[in-house]
Amino acid sequence: MITSIPKNTPLGDLPLAIASMSLGRAWVQDLEEKLDAAGRAGYHGVEMYWEDLVYAAKRFDPLATETSQEAIIQAARWAKEICDRNDLEVLVVQPFLNYEGTLDELTHAKQLVKLRLMFQVAKILDTDLIQIPSQMLKEGTTGDFDSIVADMKEVAVLGLQQQPPIRFVYEAMAWGAHIDTWEDIWRVVQAVNLPNFGILFDTFQIIGRVWGDPTSRDMKVANADQAMAESLERMRQTPGLVEKIFYIQLSDVEHLREPLSESHPVWKDDMPPRMQWSRNFRTFPCEDGNCLTPLTETVRTWFHDMGWRGWVSMEVFNKSMESPAADVPRIHAERGTKSWHKLLKELERA
Template identity: 45%
Template sequence: MLNRPAIASMSIGRPGIHSLPEKLRQAANYGFQGIELFYEDLEYLAHTHHDGSIIAAARHTRQICDSLSLEIVNLQPFSFYEGLLDRAEHDRMVTDKLSLWFSLVRILGTDLIQIPSNFLPPDPVSGAPRTTGELDVIVSDLRKVADLGLKQSPPVRFAYESLCWGTHVSTWEECWAIVQLVNRSNFGICLDTFNIAGRIYADPESPTGKTPNAEAALEVSISRLIRTIDPAKVFFVQVVDAERLPIPLVKGHPFYHEQQPARMSWSRNARLFAFEEDRGGYLPIIDVARAFVATGFQGWWSLELFSRTLADPDPRTPQRHAKRGIESYLKLENALQLSDHLSSVRQHRL
């Protein structure tokens, strides 16, 4: 299904403030046709309504989405997997966690699992690293899950995403290189305006909010993206902005967390939808999103928002965010002429 808006479930890190069924209802009410489902929401639903059964929670979620005509785009995030130095933990992730996720995606009616680049912090006691940046280990680990996914019926796909605070993989270029090395038909990339601009263009620790030579560096990178990326390997894209912070995100800042990279703290607290400059948005995400279109990408556009505003206990919070989200998407659709692009794709196929 081409160029249909999908909005991420809006409670990662804060399950229970607003119920998953209510968030799904509001997404459907405002015209979203799909959702990214966060495992944390599913887990919370299991504990509050299904005596801890994640399988029952998945069935419940699928029933709600079917009744609302919402497609579940993916299940995410399958975190802290690749490059683990503790190979026993790696094996547990494959034999226990991934097996469960395969069962869940079948129930949910999706075939896609998202894997964010690893940002597992050092051991809290010894301070020793818990991951390796050795490319052959990372590629081998990701190839393993891809091969297991191909054995499922139906096959399961994986979308690898570089987080702008990732320990070893923090740029789309690094992510794309790994996707090519994994070299499996069911292993692709997720491109995210926030994580691309948030690494190349933005620096929340800087008084300017930008990296040195931000504009030039971004221009070079997105030009490379257009020339390099195979659109068939882009499984979905995400489009959101973020706030320009009035003061650098360093020690003493309200968002500062000594055990988190600054970009991670910024991401968790200060994302915005596109076209929300009045709220402080400043990333050149439309330039990045336009590059996605230029690659020939034809899939789901998702709005993945993390923000302190989602912690507002007001019961109208899901409704307000769904409204902001669809308003943003419609502006994006117009700015990028996504409807025209979709029509040309269909004509070409005919």
């Protein structure tokens, strides 16, 4: 298992992963086909999406749900065999959703039951990492900082009690209900102050919040370039941050022909605009039609200015993932590796 990566490692030698979800949605693309495609494309690892395991569990129990312990454990063992066959490591199990700040005690307890199942799955898949996106539900939750920290410390302590210990990586969703910036995630990570609790940097989630606005004609917030430059400078100047970045995700987004509004074909009244942007229009970095202009500068900041080295995971999230075409896993896997090599060339040119 790749854990420690020397600071002088060339970028082209960093371990590359892809999110299993990005190779096709679980209800239309078989997990085995997706993992085989990742292996053939040369990835070192995958982010194992919980949805994929739930649908794989239906092989063993047609009525399986996301909390069907026995079937999901069988699915995890089956998936591990396929990963081994393809020389793929499982980088992380993700996501552990909508936990922090939950007010209802019963809901809170049910989430902990799921977390304990995720612990078992992580061990089977031989990974020590679980990803937590920031809370996306406003109803029934609180944004009280101390409450969020208490909940995150609770899961981190539970992780430390596992053998071997489980780490958690916390990510700011650009549309998060209470936390939507990397700075707020960093405050929580510092307050939790445990060795197994770190931060996930995602180009889309950071740039899409600081710089981007899908409801704007130019897809940018006011003073976008200045805001992004200031955000990157704060990253450079934050002591201890680089050691707490457990891995990074790279994704881009299409430049929309028309801003998101109620008249847009994909509009949903119950979904924040940045979430709609993410779910429908994300691409791999440096693909044609991208919108996140500061992407290269952001990645350069992490790799060159901050000297970060670790796992890199490619992520895409759009309607093409829902296509039932048999070649979707192959095409997406190849798009991801091509994107990574193109980004490396962009960094060299800069």
